[in-house]
Amino acid sequence: MTCQPSKPPTILAPAGDMHSFLAAIAASADAIYCGLKIFSARMEAGNFSIEELARLTKLAHSKGIEVYVAFNSIIKESETDQALRILDKLTRYTDVDALIIQDTAMVSLAEQAGFKGKLHLSTLGNCTHPAGLEAAQKAGFSRVVLPREFSLDDIKTMAAAVPGTMDLEVFVHGALCYSVSGRCYWSSWFGGKSALRGRCVQPCRRLYEQNGKKTRYFSCMDLSADVLAKVLKEIPNISTWKIEGRKKSPHYVYYTVMAYKLLRDTPEQKKQALSFLAYALGRQGSHYNLLSHRVSNPLDHASDTGSGLFLGRIKNPENPYFISREALVPGDLLRIGYEEETFHQIQKVTRTIPKKGKYFLTAQKGRRINKGTSVFMIDRKGRELETQLSHLGAELDKIPKVTIKPSNLSVSYKHAGNKMKSSGQTGGHRRKKQPDISKMDVFRKIPSNSKTHNDTGFWISANSYGIKPPARAWLWLDPVLFPEEERICQNYIKTALKKGAKNFVLNSPWQIALFDNPQRLNIWAGPFCNITNNLTVEMLKSKGFSGAIVSPELESQTLLSLPRSSCLPLGAVCQANWPVAISRIVAPDLTVGKSFTSPMGEVAWTSKYNATYHTFPNWILDLSSKTEELKQAGFVMLVNLFENIPKGVRMKPRPGTWNWHLKLL
Known part of the structure; x- marks a missing residue:
């Protein structure tokens, strides 16, 4: 184990679209991670074309900010050539600093594409124990992203086992999944939309019934390291603090980055940092497992766990309104209900409302909202941030656009048992007689x-x-x-x-x-x-x-x-x-x-x-x-x-072919 020189951890900001990317620059994040239009673990985010990313990376680099691309989807056999060609174009036309990957096939593909940046093993890659770090380094990774389920003691144990020049990245803020990353098949099981391919429909956020009680048993509060940042900062070999949120708004990105910069650099301004986090439009926060002696179970909550800042509940379905817990200004974006509810909708605030004031929603024909429905604020167009985004947008417009030419690379294999699909052959080398x-x-x-x-x-x-x-x-x-x-x-x-x-x-x-x-x-x-x-x-x-x-x-x-x-x-x-x-x-x-x-x-x-x-x-x-x-x-x-079926659980006879007859998305 080599203990890396102590230096402040990098603040790594999420970006799901151009505005969030610019918000991360406006907040002076140290690095930004984002995804492409394909092969990203957040396919529901806007994501980026290579043309867009080439210019945004130049802008970020001009500010001293690194850019990482999350290429962290599992790749099907028929997609390897496509993945290689995208990597080839990414390598030729952008200057991104690292790839965040889940599927280890990407190590070979990055090499074949001539990618010269670093390779980071995504938390989806599930490197969860100390000895695994050396195996990951030997496979070509310079960084491992640790699971959000870890305690500070777990993180210290992993940090003490870091080999060579490898470093670790930890999540400090953002949404929590019920499942351990890389070990969730829920969305896929119920319809082919794989969490491992960024298509999760979040079945864990829905209502379930047990013992006659309906509640969101599996829907977590957000993670927030906030006041524990000081302890986290003292752990060696932790190079990066990661903020989750590639589907979040520019407002969220800006204020969470600002908050964690204060917690890292000027902890005496903790009060200001916490006010930024409260203003960032996230769910209620939890320290989760960080304190092993005082675990904060993110499933033990009385608050609503929909994305955004909870504002209140609908009072009158005939003429729906709610009493807002926060002051509202024109341009604020509201989400009414959860996505699985038929009346789920997005509305923009059109008038100023004071804290604890009534806000009447715009009626939508044929979409009656149930009494008690939760209302969340999911975006805010603050004047100060909008001005900064406008200035950065003008800088971006001055950067010449890049014309992307097609790639014709095809995958090559090191072992004789593999054949390139483009060769037209349908099989590998001649096999011996098929064994029983x-x-x-x-x-x-x-x-x-x-x-x-x-x-x-x-x-x-x-x-x-x-x-x-x-x-x-x-x-x-x-x-x-x-x-x-x-x-x-x-x-x-x-x-x-x-x-x-x-x-x-x-x-x-x-x-x-x-x-x-x-x-x-x-x-x-x-x-x-x-x-x-x-x-x-x-x-x-x-x-x-x-x-x-x-x-x-x-x-x-x-x-x-x-x-x-x-x-x-x-x-x-x-x-x-x-x-x-x-x-x-x-x-x-x-x-x-x-x-x-x-x-x-x-x-x-x-x-x-x-x-x-x-x-x-x-x-x-x-x-x-x-x-x-x-x-x-x-x-x-x-x-x-085979599993031990609990008494009282009745197995149901039904076709269990999973995605056999479907197209895995």
Whole structure:
């Protein structure tokens, strides 16, 4: 571990459109991160074309501000050429300082495009334990973005393990997801809109019913490090404080950046900084897990958790109005209700209203608003900020536009097993005779009298790592491994190896760092590694993996295309109690192990496993009818994941093909 010289952390601002980008410049952020029109983890933001980004980057650099591009989507096999060509144009026409990436295929693509900037591993990449940092560095990353679920103790543990010149980035402010980043499949499960591809429709923000009570059990308050910034600043190797909010307004960007600059540079002006945060139009804030001895559960809230600043509730549906908690001025933008509500709408304030004054909404024909509906302010056009944006816009107009020429690059592979798709070949090298397909049943505990002849696997974390490791079993590591669990897990692995264990399934690529000689073992990447293309498989092979179980989130076309040109044997999930969400928290009024119901009548439940909570729908992922297609495609292992169904939860027989027949968005 090399402790980096102490210097003030960089304030990294979000930008979802040009106005927010300019607002970050106006606030003198140290760096700005933004996304392109495609392959971004915030596809619902406006995002940027390469033409726009080329000019904005020049403007930012003229102010001494760095620019990072979030290219942090998983990439399907059919999209690798497209991703490479976009990277080629990004490299030739912009001068961005870093890429924030989730899919490790991007490391190879960036190299092939000649990108000379730095590579940052997104929090979606799920590097959550100290040993994983070295594995990430060896894969080509100079920075890791830590999970928002971490405590200050977790952050200190990770910071103490930073190798070489690597550094860490932490979130200090913004929206919280219920799930651990990279471990949410909720939006995808209910309609193909993947959170891992920036398409999340936020089902966690909706009303759910349990025990006759309807509430937003999974909707979090925002994260706010605010008064803990002083402690955070003292942790070495934390180079960057990140503000979440690429879908937020310029007003939010400006005032959150201003607030954290004060908290970093002049903490004696804490009162002023906190007033900026209160004025930034965010949800109510929470310290979340930052103080491990005094956890602030962001699900334990009485306030509304819609995006924006809560103003009040509708009093009279016939002539709707609300009593505003804040003074309103013309141009303020209001959001009425939540997105899943049929009367959800956006309205602009047309007149000045004092604090605690009545504001009557503009009636919209056929859209009756229910009594008690929440009203939020989502943007404010302050005169001072608007003037600065106007001046910066004039500067931007003076920067010449760039003409972007097409790229004709095609992906190349390092291993003979891969073939470029553009070559017209439909398969890889000539394979040996297709081996018999293996089947693996995976349990939470060792079956007492299993009569099957399938390979058996189990989660080693079951019973707090208390299961004796049978030598011939497949030992599965958890999808999330927090810092305090790493030593326990590593000791378990050492004991298992002494007893002759050789078969392991890792559910984060960075868990490979827990093994001294992975090449001597049979280590497979598990389905939670979110593998969707063969460039990722190449990276896994180079790190010592023997095989890979691809993402079950994929549609059939991509899923079936992968084995043809894979350099490793591949497996697929055939049947599973698949979790739609894995979280570190649970609402205090949600009963674990008992079913709850969604607004559409779907049933699910939450189970606790060690440090995490898994939420499961009451129907299984079932591709058993596709076994022959999977076998013909070249998959050599089919996996069945079994969970303990709580008493009282009734499983529903329904087609569980997930995205097989859909187009994964």
